[in-house]
Amino acid sequence: MEQFQTFVTHLECSYTGKTYPADQLHGLSEAGKPMLVRYDLDALGKSIKKEDLITRLPEFWRYREFLPVRKSENVVRLGELMTPLLPASKTQQQLGCGEILIKDEGRLPTGSFKARGLALAVSMAKELGVKRMAMPTNGNAGAALAAYCSRADIETFVFCPEDTPKVNIEEIAFQGAKTFLANGFINNCGRIVGEGKAEMGWFDTSTLKEPYRIEGKKTMGLELAEQLGWDVPDVILYPTGGGTGLIGMWKAFNELEAIGWIGSKRPRMVAVQAEGCAPIVKAYEDGERHAELWKDAHTIAAGIRVPAAAGDFLILDAVRESNGFAVAVSDEAINAAHQECAKTEGVLLCPEGAATLAALKQELATGRIKKEEKVVLFNCATGLKYPMTSTHEKIDLNQPIDYEWIENV
Numbered sequence: 119m120e121q122f123q124t125f126v127t128h129l130e131c132s133y134t135g136k137t138y139p140a141d142q143l144h145g146l147s148e149a150g151k152p153m154l155v156r157y158d159l160d161a162l163g164k165s166i167k168k169e170d171l172i173t174r175l176p177e178f179w180r181y182r183e184f185l186p187v188r189k190s191e192n193v194v195r196l197g198e199l200m201t202p203l204l205p206a207s208k209t210q211q212q213l214g215c216g217e218i219l220i221k222d223e224g225r226l227p228t229g230s231f232k233a234r235g236l237a238l239a240v241s242m243a244k245e246l247g248v249k250r251m252a253m254p255t256n257g258n259a260g261a262a263l264a265a266y267c268s269r270a271d272i273e274t275f276v277f278c279p280e281d282t283p284k285v286n287i288e289e290i291a292f293q294g295a296k297t298f299l300a301n302g303f304i305n306n307c308g309r310i311v312g313e314g315k316a317e318m319g320w321f322d323t324s325t326l327k328e329p330y331r332i333e334g335k336k337t338m339g340l341e342l343a344e345q346l347g348w349d350v351p352d353v354i355l356y357p358t359g360g361g362t363g364l365i366g367m368w369k370a371f372n373e374l375e376a377i378g379w380i381g382s383k384r385p386r387m388v389a390v391q392a393e394g395c396a397p398i399v400k401a402y403e404d405g406e407r408h409a410e411l412w413k414d415a416h417t418i419a420a421g422i423r424v425p426a427a428a429g430d431f432l433i434l435d436a437v438r439e440s441n442g443f444a445v446a447v448s449d450e451a452i453n454a455a456h457q458e459c460a461k462t463e464g465v466l467l468c469p470e471g472a473a474t475l476a477a478l479k480q481e482l483a484t485g486r487i488k489k490e491e492k493v494v495l496f497n498c499a500t501g502l503k504y505p506m507t508s509t510h511e512k513i514d515l516n517q518p519i520d521y522e523w524i525e526n527v
């Protein structure tokens with residue numbers, strides 16, 4: 119089997135900087151904080167040129183030198199395609215703003231960008247000999263975990279809040295995970311995993327409690343830069359729950375600059391949350407580096423209903439360093455943007471993706487996003503997983519068809 123050329127040197131606590139050896143199983147650092155994978159970027163930069171990518175398949179494993187898997191036989195694949203950047207030209211015209219691009223992550227396996235993180239986490243788990251994985255989830259992460267683990271012959275235990283979207287619960291269970299619904303939030307489900315992992319022999323795959331999901335989400339930043347001709351947009355609006363993608367993209371841009379593929383320009387990173395669950399926004403506005411637990415979290419955008427994020431300070435650091443901001447939008451604004459984008463652009467967003475469009479409209483109005491800025495919105499999942507409100511009429515085939523009525527509906 120072909121071996122990947124890999125450049126991982128060690129893991130590092132994102133809070134204290136303490137280093138840990140690679141090629142061993144790690145969860146959080148001793149300080150209880152997320153771990154980051156570090157590479158020999160010098161050697162990485164010398165081993166590959168931008169042009170080398172041209173002949174590789176249009177999937178995120180094209181960036182394998184930037185990823186931690188050492189043996190190609192450990193890569194668990196379900197077809198991790200590069201996702202399109204769709205111009206939203208009519209919306210742009212209506213809003214009179216700069217270019218709007220939608221990164222449509224709904225095309226990935228299991229219909230969401232959670233596939234990026236879990237493809238890496240499960241491949242690394244396979245490489246490190248893990249046999250049982252467990253996770254709390256609001257839906258999409260559990261679905262991706264279940265699918266990749268079934269493919270890799272790893273047993274999975276998934277814990278969901280009882281009001282997780284039904285389709286998510288079904289896909290998780292259908293794809294082979296032992297699936298449990300609990301009467302609480304994702305952080306309460308996280309406690310079940312944390313407290314039971316020793317007894318049950320589980321590897322805790324919770325957001326940012328293992329080091330590799332960030333590396334998978336990092337490919338969004340690599341891919342975006344490549345798709346823009348090794349450049350970055352002015353602003354990225356990212357629907358933020360645990361924040362893995364925002365943190366991962368920030369890491370990607372730093373690594374790309376270190377090897378000289380992009381310059382020092384960074385997009386302004388905007389963390390978008392829902393008014394009913396906005397711990398990062400509150401911490402941002404209060405000037406804090408850590409967020410308080412959000413009580414009575416509620417929003418139709420289940421993927422960003424995360425009352426407490428283990429990587430809160432990493433999200434807030436990236437937002438502040440990039441001169442971005444954190445902003446909350448209402449469920450009404452999410453619903454309106456959801457419907458509008460489907461009708462005008464033919465792009466069926468998920469509610470979390472719609473939240474980024476709602477935030478764009480809101481912040482063009484306040485002036486925090488400038489009319490000339492080029493903006494990327496992240497649509498994190500296929501809209502087909504979510505309820506849609508629509509109107510339609512009935513036809514009785516036992517009656518003559520009334521075309522005049524059809525014309526005027």
Ligand SMILES: *Cc1c(COP(=O)(O)O)cnc(C)c1O
Nearest residue numbers: 258359360361362363421470498
């Ligand atoms: C997980 C998820 C998010 C949040 O992503 P993070 O990187 O964890 O912040 C947003 N939307 C959807 C649909 C998700 O599944």
